[in-house]
Amino acid sequence: TTLYNKILSKISGSVIGPAIEPYMPYFNITIIILVLFVSFSFWRKGDEVWFGRLFSLNMLMFFPSVLDFSTFNWIGLIFDLKPTPGVTHIWVFGVGLLLQITYLMLSYTVRFRYTREELKGRGANEQDINDVTRGQVSYLVLLTTLTAGLTAGIYIAAPYLTKLAINPIEGLPVPHMLVGFLVVVFIAAALVIYLRTSSE
Template identity: 55%
Template structure:
């Protein structure tokens, strides 16, 4: 699989994720509030003839910025693509958050135009996009290393095909696992909350159990690390004693 083809897939995936993030953002309560404020300000008077196109302008700006970052093709640029997508996605998450702190500050009543499943799907796409870009970047480093060692173009392309197949499996399994968790959460929530309904403060009881579980896990982990370190030190001491003998 040639590098130009992989780069083309990168561009398509990055632009798709950015587009989905942008069109999701422009349908959120926070974005609508900001646009309302702009229209009511002096900026709205100056841009009166163009306000109907502001959504398209935002989407176009996002796509141009993502294209620019994709062209740079380094760790920092791909991380910035992810950060930009998360920034676009942030307002959609707030619309379905149980603690919408921005809504409390600006007195916003969540009125999203997209469903919770849509938000989950876009969020999953953004995560998979970042994972895809990170792996393809590593694959590019591998190609450069093989090229520096004198590998032929056919050998490098064959390695790239194997790497892309491996990446496809990772993305598929990760998406499947994440979707399974998302759609099973309501059932898990009901199953967990059922035994605690008679308790006056169930959230405190569940929180206490979780904290105790985390504490116990941490203690076992630290205990195992100390034992392992002691064993390693003893082995080193035995080696020193043998050498002295």
């Protein structure tokens, strides 16, 4: 990413730059190995809290790629440079979507394990427990697949929908406020529906 390359250039141009210059080609490999070790350590903990920390670590490393495609130059607040992405926006979107799906799968897998342990504690039959787990996993896979497909569809269709909607919206007196209001209403309605269905 632009930010990562800038940090490397700052290190190379610092006082310790000449001393570590021969080892700079191994810098990326060292970071990858270190991150893999930390990620594996978090994963080994095997509970929802540590999976959340693993997700936070991944998002922390992923966030600079998002900044490269931001319409506002966030990187410019840190360094005086122009974003020059090294990957495409599709790649960034795909990785972000994969991170979200992976976190959901890991998080719900932990909950499924808790459910299995609870059922075993109540003396449930092993076959019944396996059937419950199989149903939960099937539902999770279906839900994440549909969500990922819908999200990808919206992402791909968004530029075309923007082109179709820009002319009618420009004719409104305060388009940004109206669109913002509609979005807030939509989110509020979705939240109310979700809370009602969850309580039933």
